[in-house]
Amino acid sequence: MGHDFPKLTAEEAAELIPNGAMVGVSGFTPAGSPKAVPSALAKRARALHDAGEEFQIRLLSGASTGEACDDALAEAHAVSWRAPYLTSAPMRKLANTGRLDFIDMHLSHVAQMVAGGILGPMDVAIVEATEITREGRVYLTTAIGNSPTFLQKADRVIIELNSYHAPRIRELADVVVLPAPPNRAPILINDPLDRIGKQYAEVAPRKVVGVVHTHEPDGGRGFAPPDLVSRRIAKHVSRFLIDEIASGRIPPEFLPLQSGVGNVCNAVLAGLADSPGFPKFKVYTEVLQDAMLDLIADGSILGASTCSLTLTNEKLRFLYDHFDDFADRIVLRPQEISNSPEVARRLGIVAINTAIEVDVYGHVNSTHFYGTQIMNGLGGSGDFERNAYLSIFMCPSVAKGGRVSTIVPMCSHVDHSEHSVQVVATEHGLADLRGLAPHARARRIIDRCAHPAYRDYLRRYLESAPLGHLRHDLRRCFELHNNFLEGGVMLPD
């Protein structure tokens, strides 16, 4: 499996990574992320720091990574610069306290920026695989992410050969690397399950400095069953999509669905699958979670294109045990393809993502609390939102036990503009904003989506704000946020 490449321990491999190196890691979410070498690197960093030496790397990935990577490296203060996404609590803390440069990027941008040298040279890539051949074919595991590009661009490559994964996982992979512009041809995907590439990524064998053997699960976290609020949001969204089909605005066979991660998105998937008469459909998305695998298994979802299999250990085992049932119904793609604007627009995807807050005009904040604190980052939401046929954002109407309204006069950070957000849903209802001017959008969002306890405030804000195409009072538009920051509640009694 590792052929002639030097066999290393994780510690030996970690020694090959110098202070200041730009390191690219495989995977997308914990799926396919390297495990042994990043942990060993974190230990090495601690030891060096204890000895008074500087040691920090620049870390680039597909999206978030697993605990053995982001958490371990953050806790060891071993990262100075991080892109394009994070979900790790310790990494987030560094980013929010000025101790880490975090760059929140569109996930579809990463490969072309690395390939173009825009982020500087990549010194080392650490890539998890089930096999590497003498000729440099690298068979990836549960996610493709940016690995094909990192393998091409990195000066030196460390492979983690993880025997936990079934070698057959390669049958799901469909690997291509887009050439640099202006030499790009069309991406010939007309259906989510179309295949256009190979089962493996490629690396120049001379660059492979070592192979580390591991046997570790991805350790993907499961989700609690959807709560009442998620189920209510899901009901509004499913009903809306059913009506759209009934009215002919969405074709009878439905359209490929992109669905964000988390409870609410899982509840929507389940809600659609449960709706009597709703057509079976395909998915074109970036993350496939347990709930979706179940729906593929029971036939409600006809198949999925994704960048990663973000499954719990049990569900991944189930996939491997019943591989024949899934082999031609799941395609694993690099993120420049799973999140491609070209493919998203052509297929006419319906994009469903979760918001942190939404303002009365339909701008969406996906990333920052109170204008300052990063949560996870944008992820693929911008890739999908802008190029979808229909773009839906959802969230509970309140957070923090009701002390925060997620419907606000003005978003404290805007990731998605009013021009790209077409539908907003909370547990109270759904607002279809298409074709509505700003004042009508505001009325609809307040009446249908805001929590009743905040509706009066929002209406009064608008009525008292200076008139314009949008009404806004720049002296008071963040009053709710400032109340919360000062007194812990947006609307004091």
Added chain:
Amino acid sequence: MGHDFPKLTAEEAAELIPNGAMVGVSGFTPAGSPKAVPSALAKRARALHDAGEEFQIRLLSGASTGEACDDALAEAHAVSWRAPYLTSAPMRKLANTGRLDFIDMHLSHVAQMVAGGILGPMDVAIVEATEITREGRVYLTTAIGNSPTFLQKADRVIIELNSYHAPRIRELADVVVLPAPPNRAPILINDPLDRIGKQYAEVAPRKVVGVVHTHEPDGGRGFAPPDLVSRRIAKHVSRFLIDEIASGRIPPEFLPLQSGVGNVCNAVLAGLADSPGFPKFKVYTEVLQDAMLDLIADGSILGASTCSLTLTNEKLRFLYDHFDDFADRIVLRPQEISNSPEVARRLGIVAINTAIEVDVYGHVNSTHFYGTQIMNGLGGSGDFERNAYLSIFMCPSVAKGGRVSTIVPMCSHVDHSEHSVQVVATEHGLADLRGLAPHARARRIIDRCAHPAYRDYLRRYLESAPLGHLRHDLRRCFELHNNFLEGGVMLPD
């Protein structure tokens, strides 16, 4: 030319448009916009209003239209709903005073939303052409816009046959209508000048209720030669692009350029063409103005794909008089193709657009002053910004004689998020934001782009704001704007 279709006066045609109708008009900017019927419709609306009757239409176009359309209809209060873009001062005034529902849309979205029935049925289309054949072939004039889709979807069609235009203009047209998803195939454009369609749009002849003969120029406005500030901005942008080529981050042959409208964009084009050794390049854009035609004529620009020829009367005459020189160097496309995310990303365009204001983190406001007053709308800037290989925004560092800084702590309206804005330039310098975390972006924008008179304020704002991934003080982030609104100057002495 008009064949068997009923020949009508403009007044007779206007009579066919009922109160409340959704009307789609041809063109994109004044180019190709209908002239006689909208003017007659405005007169009819005035007469009806004088007689105490209600009369207002819903008006959909490619982008802005000419004076005979938007200005005339707005002055007659004959429009209740308008999309997707406007540059007309009277129309803007209605939108900003609550007397018009204006919907500011991504220009690439319009055709698919009309085709999908999302904006409601289209009652009447008014389309300018040089010819309509018995079979329903419609040869459009100086812009394609959404005419091919409007002709398909409208219940009734009025054709303005404008003999001002040279019939040979059809040789530039490349008309396709994309099918509805999920039945879309790749758009096979690999080079800005590739042709994939026909010279004409199509209409079912039975829907054509009349043909109106006209002889009217588009009346495109010219631009004064670039002023000093524009030339300085252009110098920074050209130098940056030259350096990008030198460093290999942009290929030696350059990439297709998308360029917004206006003085600064024209100055950049001229600046690139004037730079010794800068490669000759092609353009993939939505509007072609006088300056670009000159550069095609002198060979500095190898060719252009555009949605409209927004030329002065003299320059259009020049084009017609030298048509053979341009026939295979200009392609006129529908806006769902000129602004296609698929084509923009594949070609790897460099997008250069103008901002109203930019905040220290790189968010861009393209549309609204002070959070409330619409200027023109988003246009195609979002289509290009999100899918470009490199996205640049420019503006003078101050407006209103220095009383307004265009570099602000937080944008009062966000159309383009920090994730999509890669380079910012003013007359003071250029900030390349790629790969930089928020604090570094802020420093760079303030140091290089802000007007010196505002730099201290901006630095102090940041230093005193609560720490986070972004620093922001939601009590003070609009202090400059509020100063201006209250006292007419952002930084009182």
